[in-house]
Amino acid sequence: MSNRFYNKIENLCQRIELYAQKDISVKNEVKTTSYITKINKLINMIENAEKDTYIPVDIIDVKDRIINNYENDKMYDPYSENFYYKEKLKQLNGDINKLIEQLKAEDEMGYRNAYIIQEIERNVKDNKESVEVVNIYNDGKKSENLAINYKLSIWEKIKSIFRFRK
Amino acid sequence: MDEVIFEDYNIIITQEDLKTVDKKILSQCKERLKETLSRLKD
Numbered sequence A: 001m002s003n004r005f006y007n008k009i010e011n012l013c014q015r016i017e018l019y020a021q022k023d024i025s026v027k028n029e030v031k032t033t034s035y036i037t038k039i040n041k042l043i044n045m046i047e048n049a050e051k052d053t054y055i056p057v058d059i060i061d062v063k064d065r066i067i068n069n070y071e072n073d074k075m076y077d078p079y080s081e082n083f084y085y086k087e088k089l090k091q092l093n094g095d096i097n098k099l100i101e102q103l104k105a106e107d108e109m110g111y112r113n114a115y116i117i118q119e120i121e122r123n124v125k126d127n128k129e130s131v132e133v134v135n136i137y138n139d140g141k142k143s144e145n146l147a148i149n150y151k152l153s154i155w156e157k158i159k160s161i162f163r164f165r166k
Numbered sequence B: 001m002d003e004v005i006f007e008d009y010n011i012i013i014t015q016e017d018l019k020t021v022d023k024k025i026l027s028q029c030k031e032r033l034k035e036t037l038s039r040l041k042d
Helices: A002-020 A029-051 A062-073 A084-091 A096-108 A114-137 A144-163 B023-041
Strands: B003-006 B011-014
Touching (some): A002 A029, A002 B023, A029 B003
16 A cells, blocks of 8 residues: 555656646646645645554454545556556466455455455456356367457456546 | 545545555655655746
């Protein structure tokens, strides 16, 4: 969670700095003021969190974790090069099940992945059923193309989870 | 809920998000944000 949060802040800072580098004739004063106000507010929120007493993650209500995770996930753009789940999947050589296992392990540590696990598992199940139907029509022979198509379709499903939330 | 929304970049950060972040990372994020703030004010 900590690294994800840092990456989010780094990504935000880089984007705002790109805006800051623009010529003064292109910059919008209202937008600049709004960024300054929001960054100041964020710094205040961080300072408040630094003062807060640590709350063990296991006492955070599961429902809250799912709702909060839903809000977190909205922030990831599936078309971005930095899309978190795409990177995770690459690291695991495209193995969806390993991705789910890793997300589950993180969730137990309080990384709040419950919502995305639930969505991916639901879509994996739907896709497995459709691939099994195709396999029956192929006399049960395993096809490498089918396996690749299966992974690609799962990846499309993962992206669609985020696409529809936007 | 206390939150900051950067609509242009589709980013929402809530006070709740910060609760599970390591204090050391929070401090690094704060410094990084201050750096961006000074570039915006230049």
